[in-house]
Amino acid sequence: MTRFPDGFDVQGPVQAEVFVVWLAGDHLELTGPCGAVPWLIEIGAADHPVDVVTRIVSDVIGDPLLVHSTSWRRDREAVILSFVAVIDRSLVGTMASVPIERTVLARGEATAAPQEIATTQVVEHGLRHLAWLAVDDPVVAAELSAGWRTLLATYVPEPFRNLG
Amino acid sequence: MDDEMITVRCVCGWETTGAEDDVIVATTEHGRRLHNMTPTRDEVLAMAVARTQVQDSPVRQPGRGGR
16 A cells, blocks of 8 residues: 555656646746646556646646646656646636746756756746747647747757756 | 544645545545545545544635636
């Protein structure tokens, strides 16, 4: 039997960490059903991570505009797949939401991961990844509004990468 | 009403307090819906904190998001 000595927590060797983001006028905000924090979702052995994240975001919040995995790292005794889920502002409703601040990225050594990675740095990289997709992937570009693309143009484009 | 009340907390901030059966239902639904987890009854009870003599505390419902 799985034990939860510290309360209910997401378990498993693969977990998704979803950052639900939306365009609030001239800036981006982080929201989610668990608050304006990373939303953890267990990925079962037979699950496809993108399918699970898309299904649960749709069921709990509403259909997202985009769901994209932006990085991975080792943490919480698991492999954490980070996702950015872009939603329309009409879906935010009463969920807590906070502006996303810019930050420097966590950088590792040539063959080693960064010692510490803050949540804000994962979001920063996720948005840099979206910035890359917005100019490289016509499907992503088509889903993002002009306001989104203008904001993402201020981020340094980066591909998917290992953060730790 | 003198049933023992129990509380389960999720690391995401969600919390529910109530009678055992109600907490099990609410926690199972929260886990399935928001975290893709289906804890068993025993697993829910293993993470519960007893709150005896807490009367008339309704079980809080899982977060529904904003739609």
